[in-house]
Amino acid sequence: MAHEIKNPLTPIKLSAQRIEHYIKNNSLDKKNIFSKCTEAIVRQVNNIEGLVSEFSNFARMPSGKFKNIQLNKIIEPQINSQKSVHKKAKFNFRTTNENISVNCDYQQLSRVFLNLMKNSFESIKKKEKIISIFATHKDNNIVIDIEDNGEGFPNEREKLFEPYVTNKFNGTGLGLSICKKIIEDHGGEISLLDSNLLGGALVRIELPKK
Ligand SMILES: Nc1ncnc2c1ncn2[C@@H]1O[C@H](COP(=O)(O)OP(=O)(O)OP(=O)(O)O)[C@@H](O)[C@H]1O
Numbered sequence: 481m482a483h484e485i486k487n488p489l490t491p492i493k494l495s496a497q498r499i500e501h502y503i504k505n506n507s508l509d510k511k512n513i514f515s516k517c518t519e520a521i522v523r524q525v526n527n528i529e530g531l532v533s534e535f536s537n538f539a540r541m542p543s544g545k546f547k548n549i550q551l552n553k554i555i556e557p558q559i560n561s562q563k564s565v566h567k568k569a570k571f572n573f574r575t576t577n578e579n580i581s582v583n584c585d586y587q588q589l590s591r592v593f594l595n596l597m598k599n600s601f602e603s604i605k606k607k608e609k610i611i612s613i614f615a616t617h618k619d620n621n622i623v624i625d626i627e628d629n630g631e632g633f634p635n636e637r638e639k640l641f642e643p644y645v646t647n648k649f650n651g652t653g654l655g656l657s658i659c660k661k662i663i664e665d666h667g668g669e670i671s672l673l674d675s676n677l678l679g680g681a682l683v684r685i686e687l688p689k690k
């Protein structure tokens with residue numbers, strides 16, 4: 481978000497300096513320039529205002545309704561809807577234990593898998609697109625790996641969790657930050673790793689066993 485705010489600050493500062501310059505030189509007849517400068521200031525301040533209110537909406541995400549839900553009841557519908565949109569991509573889902581259930585908010589956790597599968601799909605440039613989800617119990621946690629055969633994560637991975645950090649032309653950069661917020665609200669952790677299995681990215685989610 482920092483650079484999104486910094487961007488409009490430059491034209492604001494430049495406009496103010498231009499006004500100052502003309503006032504100092506007593507060229508108060510330059511009405512046209514003054515109104516262009518004040519217009520730029522108002523427009524850019526509106527920009528920042530929009531960003532900040534969008535951000536606080538996002539920070540005020542409604543608190544979850546927690547229930548015990550079987551993981552496959554969350555993941556399978558998301559996979560099916562991805563399959564119907566991307567007919568040629570391969571989506572796999574495996575678990576070691578039949579009944580992995582999580583104490584979670586259904587809508588929120590569904591959103592995590594949707595965002596992650598969307599990211600995976602978008603990162604794969606190859607013709608054969610493979611996205612695989614694997615869930616297991618480990619110690620007192622449920623571990624869920626979402627991996628793909630895409631390009632893998634770019635450098636500075638931790639930055640990718642920050643809102644508005646995107647490498648896509650049409651991206652908002654909110655996907656991963658929303659995932660992180662939801663997983664942390666569930667008492668879990670999310671990390672960005674490399675997929676040994678498929679060669680692309682691996683996102684690991686660890687949630688406490690109920
Ligand atoms: N599976 C992945 N493989 C490679 N890079 C990824 C993957 N997932 C995320 N990224 C990188 O992390 C960045 C941030 O992801 P995030 O979901 O937060 O935003 P976005 O996907 O760019 O935008 P939006 O979610 O609004 O479409 C992406 O732009 C991309 O560079």
Ligand SMILES: [Mg+2]
Binds near residue numbers: 598599
């Ligand atoms: Mg995304």
